[in-house]
Amino acid sequence: MVNKDMNILEAAQKYPVISMIFKRHGLGCIGCMVAAGETLGEGITAHGLDADALIEEMNALIKEASAK
Template sequence: MIGKDMLISELIETYEEAAPLLAQAGMHCIGCVSAGGETIEEAALEHGIDPVLLVRKLNLHLLHTI
C-alpha cells in the first residue's frame, strides 16, 4: 500500500509501474536528484497536485494490476 509519506525513490523502486502514472499527473522530473529524497506528498504539492488524490489513484491502479 502506498502512502503520501513514501519517498518517490522508494515508490519507483517498489512499483516501477508507478512512474508513468506520476508523469501523467504532471510530475515529469521523476529521475531528478531531489525527487529521490522527497515524499509523494512533498513532490505532489510542489507540482500543484493534491497528494491524497494522487495516492488514491496510485493505489487503485496497483490494485487492478496485481
C-alpha cells in the same frame, strides 16, 4: 501500497507502475535528483496537485496491476 510519507524513488522502485501516474500528470519526479530525498506527498504538493487524489490513483493502479 503507497502513502504520502513514502520516499518517491523507493515507492517507484517498489511499484514501477506508478510512473504512469507521474507521466499522466506531467510530473518528472521519477527522474529528478530531488526525488531521492522527497516524499510522495511533498513532491506532488510542490507541483500544486492534490496528493491525496494522486496517492489514491496510484494505489488503484497498483491494485489493478497486482490482480493480473
